[in-house]
Amino acid sequence: MGTASIPRLSALLAVLLAAPAQAYDVSEDLRVFGYAQLWFTAYEQMEEAEELHQFPSGDDAATETTGFSLYRARVGADLHLLDRRLELNTQVRLEKNASLLDCYLGVHFAPWLSLYFGQFKIPAPAEALASSRDLDFIFRPDITEYLVDFSLSRTTYPSSLFYGVYNYLRDFGVGLKGEVDLGPGRLRYFFMASNGLGANLYISGRASPGYILTNPGQFFTGLRVEAKDFFGMITVGGHLNYNWHDNMVFNSGRKVFDLKRIAYSTDATVRIPETGIRLGGLYGEGEIRDDYDDDDRTDLIYSGWECRLLWRLNDLLARLLPSPFWEQHAFELGARFDYYVREWNQAGEQVVLKNWTFGLNYFFDRHLKVQLNYVVKFTEDPSLYDLDDDILLLSVQGMI
Numbered sequence: 517m518g519t520a521s522i523p524r525l526s527a528l529l530a531v532l533l534a535a536p537a538q539a540y541d542v543s544e545d546l547r548v549f550g551y552a553q554l555w556f557t558a559y560e561q562m563e564e565a566e567e568l569h570q571f572p573s574g575d576d577a578a579t580e581t582t583g584f585s586l587y588r589a590r591v592g593a594d595l596h597l598l599d600r601r602l603e604l605n606t607q608v609r610l611e612k613n614a615s616l617l618d619c620y621l622g623v624h625f626a627p628w629l630s631l632y633f634g635q636f637k638i639p640a641p642a643e644a645l646a647s648s649r650d651l652d653f654i655f656r657p658d659i660t661e662y663l664v665d666f667s668l669s670r671t672t673y674p675s676s677l678f679y680g681v682y683n684y685l686r687d688f689g690v691g692l693k694g695e696v697d698l699g700p701g702r703l704r705y706f707f708m709a710s711n712g713l714g715a716n717l718y719i720s721g722r723a724s725p726g727y728i729l730t731n732p733g734q735f736f737t738g739l740r741v742e743a744k745d746f747f748g749m750i751t752v753g754g755h756l757n758y759n760w761h762d763n764m765v766f767n768s769g770r771k772v773f774d775l776k777r778i779a780y781s782t783d784a785t786v787r788i789p790e791t792g793i794r795l796g797g798l799y800g801e802g803e804i805r806d807d808y809d810d811d812d813r814t815d816l817i818y819s820g821w822e823c824r825l826l827w828r829l830n831d832l833l834a835r836l837l838p839s840p841f842w843e844q845h846a847f848e849l850g851a852r853f854d855y856y857v858r859e860w861n862q863a864g865e866q867v868v869l870k871n872w873t874f875g876l877n878y879f880f881d882r883h884l885k886v887q888l889n890y891v892v893k894f895t896e897d898p899s900l901y902d903l904d905d906d907i908l909l910l911s912v913q914g915m916i
Contacts, residue, residue, distance in 0.1 A: 544596075545595060545596045545597060545600070546593065546594070546595050546596075547593065547594045548591075548592070548593045548594075549590075549591070549592050549593070549594075550589075550590060550591035550592070551588070551589075551590055551649065551913075552586070552588065552589040552590075553586075553587040553588035553589070553911075553913075554584075554585075554586060554587065555584065555585045555586075555587045556583075556584055557581050557582055557583050557584070557585065558582055559580055559581070559582060559908075560580065560581040560582075560905075560907055561579070561580060561903070561904040561905045561906055561907070562578070562579050562580055562581050562905070563579055563903045563904040563905065564903050564905070565577040565578065565579050566579050586611050587611065588609070588611055588648070589609070589610035589611045590607055590608065590609055590610065590617070591607070591608055591610065592605070592606055592607030592608060592617075592618065593605070593606055600624065601623065601624050601625075602621070602622070602623060602624075603621070603622035603623075603624065604620075604621055604622075605618055605619070605620055605622065605636075606618060606619045606620075607619075609684075615715070615716050616635060616715070616716055617635075617684055617686060617715065618634075618635060618636050618637075618686070619634050619635050620632050620633060620634025620635060620636045621633050621634055626694070627694065627695060627696075627697075628694040628695065628696050629692065629694045630692070630693045630694060631690070631691070631692060632690065632691040632692075632693065633689075633690050633691075634688065635686055635687065635688040635715060635716075636686055636691065637685045637686050638664060638667065638668070638685065638686065638687050638708055638710065638736070638738050638757065639706050639707070639708055639738035639739055639740035639755045639756075639757060640660075640663060640664045640667075640685065640738075640740065640755055640757075640781075641660050641663060641753075641755065641781045641783050641798050641800060642742070642751070642753055642783050642785070642798075643656055643657070643660050643783070643798070644656065644660050644661065644663070644664050644685055645685075645740075649885075649913060652794075652796075652824065652826055652848075652850055652852075652875070652877070653824075653850060653852055653873050653875050653887070653889055654875075654887050654889045654909050654911050655873070655889075655891070655909075657798070657820070657822040657852070657854035657856070657871070658820060658854060658856040658869055658871070659781075659798065659800050659818075659819070659820025659821065659822065659854065659855075659856045660798065660800075660822075661685070662802070662818060662820070662856070663755075663757075663779045663781055663800045663802055664683065664685045664779075665682065665683050665685075665714075666777060666779065666802050666804055666816065666818065667736070667738070667757040667759055667777050667778075667779040667802065668681075668683045668687055668712060668713060668714040668736065668759065668777070669681050669683065669712065669713045669714050669717065669775060670682065670683060670714070671804065671806065671808070671815070672804070672815065672816055672860060673808050673809075673815070676773075676808055677766055677768075677771060677773070678773075678775075681714055681717070682714075683713075683714030683715055684714070684715040685715075686714070686715040687708075687710040687711055687712065687713065687714055687715065687736060688710055688711050688713075688715075688717075688718060689708055689709050689710020689711060689735070689736070690708070690709055690710070691706065691707060691708040691709075691710075692705075692706070692707045692708075693705065693706045693707075695744070700746050700747050701743055701744055701745050701746030701747065701750075702743075702744040702745060703741075703742075703743055703744070704741070704742045704743075704744050704753075705739070705740070705741050705742075706738075706739070706740040706741075707737075707738070707739050708736070708737070708738045708739075709735050709736065709737050710735060710736045710738075711728075711735065711736065712735055712736030712759040712761060712775060712777075713727060713728065713775075719731050719764075725767050726767065727766070727767055728764045728765065728766060728767070729764075729765045729766065729767055729769065730763075730764060730765040731761060731764050732761075732762055732763065734760050734761045734762065735759075735761075736757065736758070736759040737757070737758050737759075738755065738756065738757040738758070739755065739756055740753060740754070740755040741753065741754060741755075742754075748787070748789070749786060749787050749788070749789065750784070750785070750786055750787075751784065751785045752782075752783075752784045753782070753783055753784075754780070754781060754782040754783070755779075755780060755781055756778075756779075756780040757777070757778065757779045757780070758777075758778050759775060759776070759777040759778070760775070760776050760777075761773075761774060761775040761776070762774055773806070774806050774807065774808075775806060776804070776805040776806050776807075777802070777803070777804055777805065777806075778802060778803050778805070779800065779801070779802030779803075780800065780801060780802070781798060781799060781800030781801075782798070782799055782800075783796070783797065783798040783799075784796065784797055790831065791827075791831065792827055792828035792829060792830060792831050792832070792848075793825070793826070793827050793828075794824075794825070794826040794827075794828075795823075795824070795825055795826075796822075796823070796824045796826075797821070797822065797823045797824070798821060798822050799819075799820075799821040800819065800820060800821070801818070801819040802817075802818055802819070803816065803817050803818075804816040809861075811861070813861045813862045814861070814862055815860065815861060816858060816859070816860055816861075817858070817859045817862070818856070818857065818858040818859070819856075819857055820854065820855050820856035820857065821854070821855050822852060822853065822854035822855070823852070823853055824850065824851065824852040824853075825850065825851050825852075826848055826849070826850045827848060827849045827850070828846060828847070828848045829846075829847045829848065829849065830842045830845075830846050830847065833847070844880060844881040845878070845879070845880055845881075846877075846878070846879040847876075847877070847878055847879075848875075848876070848877040848878075848879075849875070849876060849877075850873075850874070850875040850876075850877065851872070851873070851874050851875070852871075852872070852873040852875075853870070853871070853872055853873075854870075854871050854873070855868070855869070855870050856868070856869045856870075857869075865898045865899075866896075867895070867896065867897045867898075868895070868896040868897075869893070869894070869895055869896075870893070870894040870895075870896075871891055871892065871893050871894075872891070872892040873889055873890070873891045873892075874889065874890045874892075875887060875888065875889045875890075876888045883914065884912075884913070884914055885911075885912075885913040886910075886911065886912050886913070887909075887910070887911040887913075888908075888909070888910050888911075889907075889908070889909045889911075890906070890907075890908045890909075891906060891907045891908075891909070892906050893905050893906055893907075
């Protein structure tokens with residue numbers, strides 16, 4: 517959306533059919549699930565294509581988008597054995613190239629101690645750890661995903677073998693989780709040590725070649741600590757990720773690479789009793805210190821924050837129009853502002869992204885969730901003027 521003029525109306529209508537938010541119980545010990553998200557792009561601004569022309573006719577490129585796409589398709593299962601002390605969980609993504617998302621073994625010794633081994637989400641802000649089907653808004657804020665992706669192997673240099681890597685918020689390693697009941701609330705922790713590369717990227721030598729052949733005993737470590745539901749109102753958490761590798765060798769056997777990342781955040785949620793109002797916020801920072809071009813400068817410094825307001829209208833509507841209808845149907849209004857800033861190579865020039873998101877949510881008895889979001893985007897980039905790229909997005913999610 518241009519800051520110097522009134523933006524054109526932009527609309528993106530997406531229809532997503534998804535299941536489940538609750539898994540199907542095959543037995544007391546086995547649950548299976550699967551969901552798909554289907555999009556129909558009715559209209560999206562694409563001003564970035566304005567300078568493109570067809571050859572040899574010279575026709576101007578279209579500057580809007582309409583079409584269909586498959587956004588997500590997932591299947592999985594969760595198996596519990598030995599009186600639920602042993603857990604095996606797996607989830608597979610089917611869109612584009614099929615690959616694993618989650619595949620881990622969990623051993624539950626006590627409420628305060630569980631051991632996990634395999635591939636799963638790393639310590640991160642609360643919204644990154646939440647399933648995409650349970651989000652207040654259709655998209656996570658920019659800073660939320662970058663705090664995870666840039667903690668792992670995703671990079672900004674096109675010449676890097678890690679360029680374009682998307683980590684799906686996950687890595688392969690070992691984790692410890694647990695919680696302690698403190699009376700007014702619960703104290704929860706999550707520690708993880710892992711490869712530090714991201715989902716489906718492994719470290720192993722010539723015996724079973726992975727993405728990385730050599731690694732001098734260095735790993736990703738992350739920790740999240742959270743005070744959950746204190747006084748039934750307040751949740752506060754924070755995380756710290758540290759990922760350090762010197763002189764790793766890629767599977768090619770020729771390329772040597774450093775991976776040096778740090779990221780941290782704090783987040784909070786407040787529920788105001790008997791109002792249906794939820795307030796939330798997040799602040800995070802991170803750095804990529806790989807020094808890929810060997811100039812003794814930090815490759816990327818980034819930070820961001822977000823704040824949100826959600827208002828569930830059912831208490832108000834039930835008082836105005838008493839009816840059993842409100843026991844199965846729920847409506848929410850929401851607004852969010854998120855801010856993200858990045859600086860490459862300590863060049864002194866920053867790119868700032870600002871998004872306003874306005875949402876309307878409808879829930880039917882946990883079987884149907886409909887979300888309508890309007891996103892207003894602003895970009896401050898010294899090398900590029902602000903593009904018209906607002907979107908209007910409709911999400912329909914079915915659950916079994």
